Amino acid sequence: MNLHQLRVFCAVAESQSFSAAAEKIHVTQPAITLQIKNLEEYYQLKFFERAGKKVFLSEEGKVLFEIANQMLDLDRHAEQVVADLKGLSRGNVRIGTSFSFADDYLPALLKAFHEKYPKIFLQVSTGNTSQIIEDTLLHKNDVAFVAYHPHNNKLVVQEFVSDILVAVIPNQHKLAERESVTLNELNGEPLILREPGSSYRGMVDEVFKKKGIPPLIVMESASTAAIKGMVESGAGIGILSEHAVKRDVEAGAFRAKRFTEVEMTETFYLIYHKDKFTSRALKAFVHMALSLNAK
Numbered sequence: 271m272n273l274h275q276l277r278v279f280c281a282v283a284e285s286q287s288f289s290a291a292a293e294k295i296h297v298t299q300p301a302i303t304l305q306i307k308n309l310e311e312y313y314q315l316k317f318f319e320r321a322g323k324k325v326f327l328s329e330e331g332k333v334l335f336e337i338a339n340q341m342l343d344l345d346r347h348a349e350q351v352v353a354d355l356k357g358l359s360r361g362n363v364r365i366g367t368s369f370s371f372a373d374d375y376l377p378a379l380l381k382a383f384h385e386k387y388p389k390i391f392l393q394v395s396t397g398n399t400s401q402i403i404e405d406t407l408l409h410k411n412d413v414a415f416v417a418y419h420p421h422n423n424k425l426v427v428q429e430f431v432s433d434i435l436v437a438v439i440p441n442q443h444k445l446a447e448r449e450s451v452t453l454n455e456l457n458g459e460p461l462i463l464r465e466p467g468s469s470y471r472g473m474v475d476e477v478f479k480k481k482g483i484p485p486l487i488v489m490e491s492a493s494t495a496a497i498k499g500m501v502e503s504g505a506g507i508g509i510l511s512e513h514a515v516k517r518d519v520e521a522g523a524f525r526a527k528r529f530t531e532v533e534m535t536e537t538f539y540l541i542y543h544k545d546k547f548t549s550r551a552l553k554a555f556v557h558m559a560l561s562l563n564a565k
Contacts, residue, residue, distance in 0.1 A: 271309065273345055276338040278305040279317065283335050286324050343409055350549040361551030362391040366402040366411035370470060371538050373494035374514040375431065376415070383558050390551045398492075399469055406541055412552050413542045413559075417469035420541060428540045431563055435474070435534035436526045438501045438508035438515055443525075445507075450530045453481050460488040460506035462497050473534055474509055481532075498523070511536050 281291035282302065292299040310317055317331035327335055350361065367376055372394070380392060395405070399416040406414045407424060419427060437451050445451050463485070464471040471490075478485045488506050491497055494514050501508045502523045512526060519526045540559060546552070 271312065273342065275305050275309050276342055278302055279309060280335065280338050280342065282306060282318065282325060283327050283331065286326060288325065289323075339408075347547055350547055350551075360389050361549055362393060363549075363551050363555045364393045364395070364410070364412045365555075366395050366397070366405050366414035366416075368399045368402060368415060368417045368468070368538070369396055369492045370417060370464070370468070370494060370511070370514075370536070371415040372396045374433075374511060375538070379559055379562060382562060383555055386558070387551070387554060390554070392555075398465075398467055400467075403541070406543055409543060409546065411542075412546065412549075413540065413556060415538050415540055417536065417538055419537075419539055424544055425541045426544050428560070430538045430540045430559070432535050432537040433511040433513045434528065435470070435509050435536055436512050436515070436528050438498070438510050439525045439527060440501055440504040440507070441522070441524055442504060443507070445527065446525045448527055451527045452530050453478065453483055453532060456485070456507060457483050458486055461485050462489040462491070462500045462506045462508040463487055464497070465490050465492045468492070470536055473536070477532055477534060509534075 277295060278291065278297075278301075281295045282288060285291040285294055288302050288306075289299050292302045306318065315330045316328050317334055318325040319328050365376075376394070380394070383390070384392065395402075395411065397405070399418055402411065402414050402416050403420045403422070403425075405411050407422065415430060437445075437456065439446050439451075445455060463474060475485075489497075489500055491500075494510060497508045497510060498515065498518055500506060502518075510526075512528075515524070515526050518524060540556070542548075542552075542556070548556075
């Protein structure tokens with residue numbers, strides 16, 4: 271057994287698919303199949319149970335999965351320690367982020383960090399906030415940005431940035447010339463919102479519920495760009511953060527209006543595991559993130 275086999279094994283276990291695992295770690299599917307076959311033959315155990323195209327860990331596989339993750343964590347830790355001895359001339363930072371933060375805030379931060387530390391490799395994974403928090407607790411991320419406070423004593427949490435949600439309105443719409451809009455004025459209007467389960471969507475749904483307004487939702491998307499594109503085409507009214515649409519409004523793509531009777535604020539938090547080894551690369555990334563946000 272070697273570390274490569276363990277990486278393959280964990281990739282299959284997490285993906286529950288040989289083909290998805292091959293894509294995830296950038297190898298061919300036959301290579302994945304061969305590694306798992308060799309591992310099972312060596313130990314004379316079946317680590318996976320097959321069900322159609324899906325594979326699931328057997329009881330023996332669950333035991334190996336726990337140990338494999340511990341060994342791979344130690345391997346990553348060793349790499350970070352060695353990289354740390356060489357200063358910031360090399361290293362990597364694994365960043366987890368909610369979809370909305372990835373769309374609206376992360377690109378500028380990554381660009382600034384890469385310009386200052388071009389030899390530090392940045393690996394970004396996106397997901398909903400609950401998944402990103404879980405991955406951070408499992409040490410799958412070095413640092414993460416999430417859309418609500420996790421309230422977990424295993425995590426270091428710092429409030430990062432807050433922004434107001436606004437109505438994003440097509441230029442030709444009757445509300446486009448208004449200084450602001452009310453929620454009642456959106457009653458019966460086709461709405462384009464974030465996906466269910468996101469913290470942003472939960473906030474919007476709660477506000478409509480309190481006002482007794484059944485929203486007419488015609489599209490849901492995890493992509494800010496998709497929502498903006500649909501609004502620009504005239505398909506409906508979106509609700510997005512003011513920061514996310516600032517440049518589009520300045521370019522004349524559509525209008526953004528604040529709500530008169532309610533203020534919906536989206537807050538993002540920077541988090542990392544309190545027991546995480548803070549390499550120089552990670553310290554530099556966190557420092558830059560907080561410094562840029564303070565400006």
